[in-house]
Amino acid sequence: MKLVPLFDRVVVEHVEENETTSFGLILTTNSKEKPQIAKVIAVGKGGMVNGNEVKMEVKVGDNVVYSDYAGSNVKLDGKEYVVIRQSDILAIVED
């Protein structure tokens, strides 16, 4: 059983505390938007969003920093996911 996001939506899963530490990544914010790091679990196919063609740039397995202002939490089989739009992703975290 899995979540298949539509259009420009991306399903992410929060990185575990331990993993966060290994990253040395701590997130703070100076605005209403609280940035978040998470691993990409599923990616929509893109397509027309509000009349604009959206091409997906992130892929499954990417670690991303996003602004959670519009994210929606979903719990499936005991795991917690967040569904965001690709445009809510600020940056990919690379090694």
Add this chain to the structure above:
Amino acid sequence: MKLVPLFDRVVVEHVEENETTSFGLILTTNSKEKPQIAKVIAVGKGGMVNGNEVKMEVKVGDNVVYSDYAGSNVKLDGKEYVVIRQSDILAIVED
């Protein structure tokens, strides 16, 4: 007697408590939008919405997670439905 949604509207029906449990899907939220799971009952034909051509991606029988921020409840023949836009659907739940 049935609801025939216009354009990009989708009629959904909330999945029963029991079904929800079989899914193992629990929904929580960290924003104003409360995500929801529901079964698709009827799908509009798409077409021009605010000047943008919308193609419908969901189909009758799909289980979807949506953000109920703009959903409208309708009770017909003793059953409760919610009418949403396809763009309010975050993801399809597949087995």
Add this chain to the structure above:
Amino acid sequence: MKLVPLFDRVVVEHVEENETTSFGLILTTNSKEKPQIAKVIAVGKGGMVNGNEVKMEVKVGDNVVYSDYAGSNVKLDGKEYVVIRQSDILAIVED
């Protein structure tokens, strides 16, 4: 004497209590928008609305469910009408 709606406007009349019961349709809402059922009395000719070409999909006699967020009440010859935009119509109720 009659109301001739402009562009994408639609004139509707609320279905009588009795008719509502025969439909078995009860409307509740979980948002600011209160959905409504009504019979279509007159339909605008469509055309350019905010730069977008609008084609009318509803016709006189249709029973529709709409969101009354932006509807305006008009009383003419002792009858009450509501003028809405076609985009405020969520679904057509068919037998």
Add this chain to the structure above:
Amino acid sequence: MKLVPLFDRVVVEHVEENETTSFGLILTTNSKEKPQIAKVIAVGKGGMVNGNEVKMEVKVGDNVVYSDYAGSNVKLDGKEYVVIRQSDILAIVED
């Protein structure tokens, strides 16, 4: 001396109490917008409004119902007028 409205503006004059009664038209509202009946006194030439070509559909002498949310009152030679946009007009009242 007269008001010559620009672009999609329309000058209307409120119908006298007596005339209203002959119409049998009473206006109430269930939203912030208060609908109004009025006679069209002058019509702009249409043209580009916010980048969209607007063609005028109403003509001098039409009785119209409009939403006065954005209307501006002007008093000229002792008479009161209201300047609205054509898109604020909900319907024409025909005999």
Add this chain to the structure above:
Amino acid sequence: MKLVPLFDRVVVEHVEENETTSFGLILTTNSKEKPQIAKVIAVGKGGMVNGNEVKMEVKVGDNVVYSDYAGSNVKLDGKEYVVIRQSDILAIVED
């Protein structure tokens, strides 16, 4: 020394009390926007405004009624002017 308005801006000067009386024009308002009569002093050259081509329809010397919601006051050489956009002008007052 003079004000040369850019793009769709128009410089207007309020008509003197005496002139207003000769017009017989008194302005009241039933909304947040307070309409105003004024004489056009300078007109921008039009051009692209938010991606839309704007052609100027008013000319120096016109008496106009405008909504002062967005007007900015400027005092130059002891005279008071208001800088508005052409789209804030509701109508031209003609004899």
Add this chain to the structure above:
Amino acid sequence: MKLVPLFDRVVVEHVEENETTSFGLILTTNSKEKPQIAKVIAVGKGGMVNGNEVKMEVKVGDNVVYSDYAGSNVKLDGKEYVVIRQSDILAIVED
């Protein structure tokens, strides 16, 4: 060391009290936007801004009146500048 504005941004410097007097320009306001006079110090190259091509009309040395609603103050080498968009400029002050 200098500020090089991007796209449609313009760097302006407030005219000294003395200069203001020589202009005879006093600024007051009847809205939330407080108009301002200033000398243009640097002009961006224009280009695509929100999908619209912007051509710069003001040049270094122009005295301009602007609405400071969105201006940002920057202090560099002891001097105070304001960075605005060209669309915030209401008019050029010419002799």
Add this chain to the structure above:
Amino acid sequence: MKLVPLFDRVVVEHVEENETTSFGLILTTNSKEKPQIAKVIAVGKGGMVNGNEVKMEVKVGDNVVYSDYAGSNVKLDGKEYVVIRQSDILAIVED
């Protein structure tokens, strides 16, 4: 480990107190937006943003003044970064 910004996003790092002094740059603000100086650390590839093609004008190493209204703070390996959009950058500071 590094932040790779998407589309029109730019990763910046606040200039140290000492550097700020060498610049002689002090930032104050007269609006809700607080301008900021920072060094560009990483630049997105540009591309389609809300249907508009965005070309990147800033490059790694540029010192920029930006409005932090929408910036998001990210702490990685003990260093603090801010992720902004290129359109939030007001000007480049050149020697």
